Amino acid sequence: MVLDCKHVWAQISDYIEGDVAPELREAIEEHLAHCRHCAAVLDSTRNILVLIADDRTFELPVGYSDRLHARLQEEIAGGE
Amino acid sequence: MTARAHSTGTMAGESPAIRDAELIARILAGEREQFHELVRPYERSVYLAAYSILQNQQDAEDAAQETVLKALKNLSSFRAESKFSTWLVSIAINEARARLRHARVLKFESVDESPPDEDGGFTPSVISDWREVPLQALERKELRQLLRQAIASLPEMYREVLLLRDVEEFSIAESAAALGVSEGVVKTRLLRARLMMQKILAPQLASKRSGLFGLFRNRAGGSWF
Secondary structure, eight states: OOOOHHHHHHHHHHHHHTOSOHHHHHHHHHHHHHOHHHHHHHHHHHHHHHHHHSTTTSOOOTTHHHHHHHHHHHHHHHTO | OOOOGGGTTOOTTOOHHHHHHHHHHHHHTTOGGGHHHHHGGGHHHHHHHHHHHHOOHHHHHHHHHHHHHHHHHTGGGOOTTSOHHHHHHHHHHHHHHHHHHHHHHHTTOOSOOOOOOSSOOOOOOOOSOOOOOOGGGGGSHHHHHHHHHHHHTSOHHHHHHHIIIIISOOOHHHHHHHHTSOHHHHHHHHHHHHHHHHHHHHHHHHHHTTTTTGGGOOTTTSOOO
């Protein structure tokens, strides 16, 4: 199986998930080994996903948890 | 990467599902105070699910509060075949969507979002090489802002799925259940969301490397570590 760049891009998300069939995975890896553009697309996409998964990227508002539980407590106490 | 919210608050050796099931049984038996402990590990997911739709901290916090109150009120209707976290986040998504619809109606905007074509016509940013941006660079506010702005610029349907799968690390199946769509739809949207993020961010991160994040170059060769 020979893939061009567009085919690789279309599979890149499933490839990151580890959700491609062995034959397709092999073809993608064969392409990546010879195409530095697609290798850079894959590396940059993975890198960006690692960055956005970090808890520092999205911080909760200060006091969010306290306010949430205070509101919840009102409801719990009121419902009894 | 720091510890995920999903895994906190559990006793050693006890799975989140068992912990949740035990707490739910106690709450339904009258120990309503235990609801605090039930929702605590998922507070972040609830907030971010609402934020992914509303794009405003105060609105997202209001929706998150309403979500936990609704979950408390409707806990007896929760069915154990789904995960509590998924159920809770699906309430947050519905709550946020309802608020967004209301806000749009007030602004006389269309509620309908024309769905972009799902099957192609999108390209990543084609670059010749990539030097990794290290996690340490997240200490820089500028980088966090760039990432948040990129996510904020995505259409809602892509933002939701990216937040659930790639920020909150829900599985594909859990993301599908929380959003009320098929796993195939989640995968298709995820592909587009990820490539859009790459297209927006790769050029910005590459061009800002020496300026913004120069602090994180190593001394040997000036490359990322």
